[in-house]
Amino acid sequence: MSVVLGVDVGGSTTKIVALDESGEIRGLLQVRAGDQLTSLFGAVGNLLYSLGLSLKDVRKIVLTGVGAARVDGELYGIPTEKVAEFEAIGRGGLLLSNEKEAMIISMGTGTAFVHAGADGSAKHVGGSAIGGGTLMGLAYTLLEVRDMDAILHLASQGDLADVDLTIRDITCGEIPSLPPDVTAASFGSVKSTASKGDLALGLINMVIQNAGVLAAFAANGCGMQTIVATGTLATIPQAREILDAVGNLYGLRYIVPENAAFATALGAATLAL
Numbered sequence: 048m049s050v051v052l053g054v055d056v057g058g059s060t061t062k063i064v065a066l067d068e069s070g071e072i073r074g075l076l077q078v079r080a081g082d083q084l085t086s087l088f089g090a091v092g093n094l095l096y097s098l099g100l101s102l103k104d105v106r107k108i109v110l111t112g113v114g115a116a117r118v119d120g121e122l123y124g125i126p127t128e129k130v131a132e133f134e135a136i137g138r139g140g141l142l143l144s145n146e147k148e149a150m151i152i153s154m155g156t157g158t159a160f161v162h163a164g165a166d167g168s169a170k171h172v173g174g175s176a177i178g179g180g181t182l183m184g185l186a187y188t189l190l191e192v193r194d195m196d197a198i199l200h201l202a203s204q205g206d207l208a209d210v211d212l213t214i215r216d217i218t219c220g221e222i223p224s225l226p227p228d229v230t231a232a233s234f235g236s237v238k239s240t241a242s243k244g245d246l247a248l249g250l251i252n253m254v255i256q257n258a259g260v261l262a263a264f265a266a267n268g269c270g271m272q273t274i275v276a277t278g279t280l281a282t283i284p285q286a287r288e289i290l291d292a293v294g295n296l297y298g299l300r301y302i303v304p305e306n307a308a309f310a311t312a313l314g315a316a317t318l319a320l
Contacts, residue, residue: 053316056114137169139314205248
């Protein structure tokens with residue numbers, strides 16, 4: 048079996064997808080390492096081993112992401128090609144969601160917004176410095192944990208009522224356009240009894256809600272009604288509920304597709320088929 052490898056070399060993790068000659072996904076893997084080259088080489092070797100493939104079975108390695116610039120020429124003797132990250136985000140988001148056109152959120156270390164058009168176009172319409180890097184950095188500062196699994200475990204026991212300020216907390220009457228449970232200020236009402244779980248959930252809610260709201264503004268500016276969430280943060284348990292709430296607020300549809308973390312790597316691989 049001959050495969051093409053699409054590799055998204057991000058700021059903190061590397062995602063890799065193997066596609067066969069027909070474009071079918073044969074394998075997926077996400078690797079975190081101390082530096083980008085280590086995670087890149089490790090991801091390629093690990094995925095091939097798990098699939099029972101050798102280097103001669105790889106026709107091409109397609110690189111994208113911020114770390115792609117660190118590679119020139121061949122990798123393990125295999126030809127490499129680089130594709131623009133925003134094009135890969137757009138293509139991958141549409142493929143995973145089966146949408147013809149959408150606003151794609153890529154939630155990685157930071158957050159990017161890409162308008163993916165039905166004509167194959169991909170336009171970067173903005174971004175935010177708040178993303179997974181923010182979550183990890185603040186979790187270490189506030190909770191003294193560096194591991195995402197530990198953050199998610201704490202958050203599963205948390206209560207936003209002990210952390211966030213809502214519209215209900217600051218108004219006496221109803222505001223037609225703002226439901227009472229909408230966040231008025233993230234971390235605006237931290238109780239002295241707030242637990243680490245409460246803080247962890249507050250951090251997750253703040254980061255994902257920020258991405259969702261900014262994506263809504265971007266989508267409205269482009270006349271879009273559908274937003275596809277991709278990237279590692281899109282896969283955490285709370286993401287869908289948070290984004291659905293933002294969607295209800297703005298009258299938009301948010302999709303979190305299967306394998307959302309691998310959208311950019313998938314898009315890169317398909318651009319080279």
